[in-house]
Amino acid sequence: MTAQLIDGKAIAAKTRLRVAAETAEFIAATGVVPQLATVLVGEDPASAVYVRNKHVACEKVGFRNQQHTLPATTSQAELLELVSRLNGDPAVHGILVQLPLPEQIDEQVILDSVHPLKDVDAFHPENVGLIVQGRPRFLPCTPAGVQVLLRESGVEVDGAHVVVIGRSEIVGKPMGMILVQKGETANATVTICHSRTRHLPSIVRTADIIVAAIGRPNFVTADMVKLGAVVIDVGINRVGDRLVGDVDFDDVREVASAITPVPGGVGPMTIAMLMQNTLTAARLQTGGAAK
Numbered sequence: 001m002t003a004q005l006i007d008g009k010a011i012a013a014k015t016r017l018r019v020a021a022e023t024a025e026f027i028a029a030t031g032v033v034p035q036l037a038t039v040l041v042g043e044d045p046a047s048a049v050y051v052r053n054k055h056v057a058c059e060k061v062g063f064r065n066q067q068h069t070l071p072a073t074t075s076q077a078e079l080l081e082l083v084s085r086l087n088g089d090p091a092v093h094g095i096l097v098q099l100p101l102p103e104q105i106d107e108q109v110i111l112d113s114v115h116p117l118k119d120v121d122a123f124h125p126e127n128v129g130l131i132v133q134g135r136p137r138f139l140p141c142t143p144a145g146v147q148v149l150l151r152e153s154g155v156e157v158d159g160a161h162v163v164v165i166g167r168s169e170i171v172g173k174p175m176g177m178i179l180v181q182k183g184e185t186a187n188a189t190v191t192i193c194h195s196r197t198r199h200l201p202s203i204v205r206t207a208d209i210i211v212a213a214i215g216r217p218n219f220v221t222a223d224m225v226k227l228g229a230v231v232i233d234v235g236i237n238r239v240g241d242r243l244v245g246d247v248d249f250d251d252v253r254e255v256a257s258a259i260t261p262v263p264g265g266v267g268p269m270t271i272a273m274l275m276q277n278t279l280t281a282a283r284l285q286t287g288g289a290a291k
């Protein structure tokens with residue numbers, strides 16, 4: 001069996017086109033142009049690329065955007081002041097603070113300070129609580145992107161056993177929480193594995209769908225994958241001058257029924273979902289119901 005490739009680039013492009021069309025309708029109806037503000041602290045080159053890509057995506061879907069670049073020596077108080085200013089600016093609908101932040105700044109304090117209606121990353125405790133209760137305002141971009149990939153590829157999630165490897169607040173935990181809910185492309189039986197899980201390979205072998213979010217190249221090998229399982233690789237690891245995922249792609253694709261490549265799988269979906277969330281934020285702040 002050679003797995004079907006799940007084309008994240010194509011699905012992300014389709015998602016962006018839909019958001020662009022809905023944005024044009026929203027602007028025509030309200031006169032309001034959705035705006036995303038990004039905040040970058042320091043000079044991490046990877047973070048700078050991520051932020052630039054987010055601005056390019058904003059322009060493509062018809063949003064305004066503003067970028068705040070602060071020096072690595074910025075204090076927590078200075079960053080809090082900027083977030084507070086953006087919270088109070090009615091022309092800014094979404095605020096994205098690029099992680100990681102320099103060590104003198106407590107990330108949790110900053111993420112908690114973003115207004116919940118402008119929290120397009122869905123990291124604020126109020127938004128996390130709404131997700132847990134099955135009535136999300138925003139879904140975190142990467143796991144939401146995985147759900148769209150599963151839906152668009154026609155993968156049967158209802159009743160399936162999903163094994164998520166990784167329990168981060170950004171990917172693993174919300175991924176499990178999204179797929180266990182009642183609803184479309186959900187209703188899964190979810191197991192979350194992590195660095196302290198015993199007998200991890202034998203648990204992963206029982207999965208109908210595997211979501212790997214570990215940050216270790218080639219962690220998921222073919223012997224861990226049940227014949228016909230669907231494999232979603234969230235990992236992005238730099239090996240020499242190549243980007244690879246967490247899955248041993250060449251071997252696993254001979255066992256799986258469908259698999260995401262790295263690059264070109266989950267990565268492009270993350271920014272597409274950020275655009276979706278920014279439009280939702282603009283709707284919520286102009287009194288329109290979120291779609």
Ligand code: NAD
Pocket residue numbers: 142165166167168169170171172193194195196197200213214215216234235236237266267268270
């Ligand atoms: P993280 O470091 O916060 O979490 C990694 C998780 O893996 C932890 O919960 C840990 O328990 C688990 N883990 C580590 N070693 C393990 C082991 N030996 N056995 C089992 N579990 C183990 O990372 P993260 O932020 O969740 O990111 C995970 C990967 O996904 C990274 O490669 C990251 O670059 C990538 N990522 C990609 C996107 C995207 O847009 N595609 C977005 C976010 C993260």
